[in-house]
Amino acid sequence: MAEELKLKDDYAANFFKVVLDRRSVRKYTEERISDEDLKIILESGRQAPSGENAQPWRFIVVRDQKNKDFLSSVGKNASGRRFTGEYLSKRMQDRFEGLQDPEKRIQAFKRLTSGNVSAFMAEADTNIIILGRKDVWDAPFDTSAAIENMHLTCTSLGLGACWLVAPCIDVRDEMKMKNYFGIPEEFKLFGILSMGVPARVANPRPRIPLHELVHNEKYGEYLYEKPEEKGGEA
Numbered sequence: 258m259a260e261e262l263k264l265k266d267d268y269a270a271n272f273f274k275v276v277l278d279r280r281s282v283r284k285y286t287e288e289r290i291s292d293e294d295l296k297i298i299l300e301s302g303r304q305a306p307s308g309e310n311a312q313p314w315r316f317i318v319v320r321d322q323k324n325k326d327f328l329s330s331v332g333k334n335a336s337g338r339r340f341t342g343e344y345l346s347k348r349m350q351d352r353f354e355g356l357q358d359p360e361k362r363i364q365a366f367k368r369l370t371s372g373n374v375s376a377f378m379a380e381a382d383t384n385i386i387i388l389g390r391k392d393v394w395d396a397p398f399d400t401s402a403a404i405e406n407m408h409l410t411c412t413s414l415g416l417g418a419c420w421l422v423a424p425c426i427d428v429r430d431e432m433k434m435k436n437y438f439g440i441p442e443e444f445k446l447f448g449i450l451s452m453g454v455p456a457r458v459a460n461p462r463p464r465i466p467l468h469e470l471v472h473n474e475k476y477g478e479y480l481y482e483k484p485e486e487k488g489g490e491a
Contacts, residue, residue, distance in 0.1 A: 275413045280461070282417025283377045285453025290382045294414050298452070299385070301410040305403035308395035314403045317386040317438055322379075327437055328386075328424065328449065329379035335423040335430045337372025344370050375423045381451035386434070388444040400447040407450055417455030422448050 264270040299316060307313065319325055343349040344366060356362050368374055378384050387404055389396035404420055411418040424430045425446040434446055466483075473480040 275409055277461075279409055279412045280417065280455075280459045281419045282453070282455045282459065283419050283451075284456040285377075285381055285417060286456050288382070288454040290416060290452060290454070294416065295383060297414065298407050298410050298416075301406040302385075302387075302403040305399065305406045307399035307402070308393070311390070311393045311395065311399065313390035313393035313396040314400050315388040315390075315444060317388070317440075319384040319386060320382070324438075325379045325381065325384060328384055329376045331424040331430050331433055332375035332378055332421060332449075333372035335372070335427055336375040337370060338427070339423070340369035340372070340374070375421055377419070378421070378449065378451050380453070382453040383451075385450045385452070386438065386446065387448045387450065388440060389447050391443055391445050396445065397447060404448050404450055411450075411452055415454075416452055418450055418452045420448055420450055424449065 262273070264273060295318070299318075302314065302316060303312075305314070319328060340349065343352075349366060349369065353362055353365055356365065385407065387400050389400040393399065408418050408420055424434055425448060431446050434440065435442075435444075440446070468479060468481040468483045471480040472478060
């Protein structure tokens, strides 16, 4: 359906291309992000919307290898605990039910339960830790808007990025992060954006079509009809 959208001008077309091209990139080259590009990315986060213009976000830029290694360690342990729990509760097996190749299933289980799925922060050129003020009610939503702005800006600059929350969910991991990076108590961790020059461009992940997502006035009455099968996704 994306190809069928009628975009009114080049400005809209260019923006929508950035939206379509955005990927979660976890493999990077050794090429550095320029200081100019980093400032543009941070500025795009600063320009995000926030309830009552509270602007609760604060950003910590992490480029030193020792600090990146610490992030990677916390993220790996956090993801390992989470996905081991999913495996033991059988949720992971249900999630990968469609993956028929037994060898690929084993590889996926090992990568997740080991926590390696979040260990790539050590290889990223830059990690941005996103904090939010605890006294702002809308901080979870405001900071998410800032992260999405920065993620899309990375794509527009030809960079790759991945939005992580693994080191921010468990209060034990959050305390490790706050102690290590000197984060004041009045702030909460909401996410990390890892960035770098992508080593490869990932294929797009499947998306649920609009006719299954969009309801008209009330739930269960769909706005769009399911298109006739033409060999492609609507």
